[in-house]
Amino acid sequence: MIGLLAQGCDGSSGSGGSAPTSTAPACPDRIAARLPDGDGAELVQAFHTTNKRITLCRTGSGTLYYYGEFSDGREKGIAMKAKATSEGYEARNGEYRYVVHGGVVTVYRSGSRIGQEDLTPEPSPS
Numbered sequence: 001m002i003g004l005l006a007q008g009c010d011g012s013s014g015s016g017g018s019a020p021t022s023t024a025p026a027c028p029d030r031i032a033a034r035l036p037d038g039d040g041a042e043l044v045q046a047f048h049t050t051n052k053r054i055t056l057c058r059t060g061s062g063t064l065y066y067y068g069e070f071s072d073g074r075e076k077g078i079a080m081k082a083k084a085t086s087e088g089y090e091a092r093n094g095e096y097r098y099v100v101h102g103g104v105v106t107v108y109r110s111g112s113r114i115g116q117e118d119l120t121p122e123p124s125p126s
Helices: none
Strands: 042-048 052-058 064-070 078-084 089-093 096-101 104-109 112-118 120-122
Touching: 064 089
Parallel strands: none
Antiparallel strands: 042 052, 042 120, 052 064, 064 078, 078 089, 089 096, 096 104, 104 112
């Protein structure tokens, strides 16, 4: 499965209590369970394309993960580390690279562009 990458934002903030608390929504349990140290991960942002769902979550240790899956669930999703770049976000899976910039995700294989899809934001994957 070729996954996709999504652009996100931090979304966390502290409160005035004795310990900081986050106002970011939780990463969906089924996705957090697939992330290393995913217990308590926060949802950064979620998107969909015509046939895929893309979710970015940040673990308690601050690591950003990308989770891509087909909308119809025909295959297991794929989780990989993501990083912020000067233009958006990027993730790598072997020879594949996923770049989010300007509302689209572009997929490269061994440096050659093999696809590009428009991203539509959504509140959270189901």
